[in-house]
Amino acid sequence: MSIHQSGKKLIALLYALTKACQIYDLNNDVVVNAGKKLYEFINSLFDIFERLELVRYRDYIFFNKQRLRFEIDGYASLQFIDNRLKHLNIKSLTILNGIDINQVMQFAVLFKETKSIFMNEIKRKRFPHILIEFKTTEDEIPEFLQDGERTKKVYFKALRVTKNLMQNLWVNKTADVRSSKRVVYNLIDTLSQDEFGLLALTTIKNFDEYTFNHSLNVGVLSLALGQRIGLSKRDLVKLGTAGLLHDIGKVEIDKGLIYKPQKLTDSEWEIIKLHSNFGVRQILKTRGLDEVSLYAMVVSFQHHWNQDGTGYPQRNNREKPILFSRIVRIADSYDAMTTSRPYQPVPYIPPLAIRVLWAKREFFFDPVLTKVFIQLLGIYPVGSCLQLSTQELALVVRQNPGYVERPFVKIILTKSGQKIDGRTIDLSMDTSIKIIKPVYPQKYGINPAAYFV
Incomplete structure (x- = not known):
C-alpha cells in the first residue's frame, strides 16, 4: 500500500469512527467495530512508519509529508476530516507507536466536540500517544514544507507565465517577453537555494x-547547467529566457500537427523543423525587446544545430x-527524450537518456x-527508478556530490511488490547495497513526479 493509499484509508477509518460516535454511545456495536478497525489499521501502519502524522496547511492535508488529493473516491471522508x-x-496530529484502543476511542469522541472542549481536554494530557500542534497564524508553513513549498510556488508560477505567453501568441495576441525575464530571476534565486528541489x-x-x-x-535545466559552469547572473538571465522561449516558434504551426499521435510524414517533419525560423519572428513581435530578447532569437534559431x-x-x-545554444541543445534533448509525447508514448528512462547524450557527444x-x-x-x-540488490525498488531523490553513480534513494516498493514510503538511503555510505539496473516506472504503476509535488 502506497503512502497516499495509507493516508486515505486512515482518514476514511477516522471519519467512520467519528461519525459513529456522533450517533451512538461507546458501547454500541457500530462504534466498537469502527474503533477496532481503526486501531488495527494504525498498528499495521507502524510496521512501515515510525509515526503517523496528519498536517493541515491551507486547504491541503498531508499524511507523513505527502499531500492527500481530493478525489471522487474518499472525498466525503477527506472533506470531513479537513473541516474538523x-x-x-x-496544524498537526501525530499518532505515536504504543497507542491503545481506549485512547483511539476516547480521541474519536473528543474529535467531534467544540474547539474549547477539545483544547481543554488536550491540555489535560489524556492522550500520551497523540500529539497535537495548534496553528498560530493562518499561513504558517509546516517545517517540512518550507523550502519545498517555496520552490514549488516558483516552478508553478513560471509554468503559468510560460503557458500564458505561448497561448497569447497562439491566438495572435501581443505578448510581453519581460514577464519571462521576471520568472527567470526567480528561478535563478531558487536554484541557488534549492537546486535539488527545483531539478x-x-x-x-x-x-x-x-x-x-x-x-x-x-529553461530550468539550462539554468542549472549555466550556473554549474559559472555564468554570471546577467548571462543566466539571457540563458534562462532563451531556454523558456526556445520552442516559441511552434505557435505558428497547427496544433493538430504538433500533437499528431502518428509518425510524421517527411513533408510534415519539414514543417515542424520550421519552428526554429518561426521563433525569431515570434520574439520580434513581443513587447520589451532588448539584449535578452536578441539572445533568445539566436537560441531559437540555433537550438537544433549539432556539434558536427x-x-x-x-x-x-x-x-x-x-x-547558450549549445547548452539549450543538451537540455532540450534530455527533456524531450524523457517525456511522453504523441509519437513517443513511452519515454526514455533518465539513465538511458544520459547514455544517449554521452554516446552522441562530439x-x-x-x-x-x-x-x-x-x-x-x-x-x-x-x-529514476532503480532495482536494488535487496530486490527492492528505489526512487532517486537526490544526487550525491562526488558520487554520480551512488545517489540518495528512497525505497518505494518492497520485495513482495508492496508500495511504501520507505527509508532513504545514501548509497555512497551503504556500499553493501548495489544498483542492479534502472527500470521503467510505468511497469509498476509508479509516477516519479508524484513524490516531488
Missing part, C-alpha cells in the same frame, strides 16, 4: 501540455552555435558541456 482540523485549529520538479511531465512543461523544464555541423536550419560550416552535443550536465544530473538522475 480547521474547526479545531489543528526534481523537472520530472513533472504533463502529456496534455507538453509544449509548456517542456519549455519550462528546458548537421542539424537544422541549414548553415555553412563556418557558422558555430553560441554557448557529434550532436558539446562534449565538455555534456560531461558537466551528466555530473549535474548524475548517472541516475532524480526521478
Whole structure:
C-alpha cells in the first residue's frame, strides 16, 4: 500500500469512527467495530512508519509529508476530516507507536466536540500517544514544507507565465517577453537555494501540455547547467529566457500537427523543423525587446544545430552555435527524450537518456558541456527508478556530490511488490547495497513526479 493509499484509508477509518460516535454511545456495536478497525489499521501502519502524522496547511492535508488529493473516491471522508482540523485549529496530529484502543476511542469522541472542549481536554494530557500542534497564524508553513513549498510556488508560477505567453501568441495576441525575464530571476534565486528541489520538479511531465512543461523544464535545466559552469547572473538571465522561449516558434504551426499521435510524414517533419525560423519572428513581435530578447532569437534559431555541423536550419560550416545554444541543445534533448509525447508514448528512462547524450557527444552535443550536465544530473538522475540488490525498488531523490553513480534513494516498493514510503538511503555510505539496473516506472504503476509535488 502506497503512502497516499495509507493516508486515505486512515482518514476514511477516522471519519467512520467519528461519525459513529456522533450517533451512538461507546458501547454500541457500530462504534466498537469502527474503533477496532481503526486501531488495527494504525498498528499495521507502524510496521512501515515510525509515526503517523496528519498536517493541515491551507486547504491541503498531508499524511507523513505527502499531500492527500481530493478525489471522487474518499472525498466525503477527506472533506470531513479537513473541516474538523480547521474547526479545531489543528496544524498537526501525530499518532505515536504504543497507542491503545481506549485512547483511539476516547480521541474519536473528543474529535467531534467544540474547539474549547477539545483544547481543554488536550491540555489535560489524556492522550500520551497523540500529539497535537495548534496553528498560530493562518499561513504558517509546516517545517517540512518550507523550502519545498517555496520552490514549488516558483516552478508553478513560471509554468503559468510560460503557458500564458505561448497561448497569447497562439491566438495572435501581443505578448510581453519581460514577464519571462521576471520568472527567470526567480528561478535563478531558487536554484541557488534549492537546486535539488527545483531539478526534481523537472520530472513533472504533463502529456496534455507538453509544449509548456517542456519549455519550462528546458529553461530550468539550462539554468542549472549555466550556473554549474559559472555564468554570471546577467548571462543566466539571457540563458534562462532563451531556454523558456526556445520552442516559441511552434505557435505558428497547427496544433493538430504538433500533437499528431502518428509518425510524421517527411513533408510534415519539414514543417515542424520550421519552428526554429518561426521563433525569431515570434520574439520580434513581443513587447520589451532588448539584449535578452536578441539572445533568445539566436537560441531559437540555433537550438537544433549539432556539434558536427548537421542539424537544422541549414548553415555553412563556418557558422558555430553560441554557448547558450549549445547548452539549450543538451537540455532540450534530455527533456524531450524523457517525456511522453504523441509519437513517443513511452519515454526514455533518465539513465538511458544520459547514455544517449554521452554516446552522441562530439557529434550532436558539446562534449565538455555534456560531461558537466551528466555530473549535474548524475548517472541516475532524480526521478529514476532503480532495482536494488535487496530486490527492492528505489526512487532517486537526490544526487550525491562526488558520487554520480551512488545517489540518495528512497525505497518505494518492497520485495513482495508492496508500495511504501520507505527509508532513504545514501548509497555512497551503504556500499553493501548495489544498483542492479534502472527500470521503467510505468511497469509498476509508479509516477516519479508524484513524490516531488
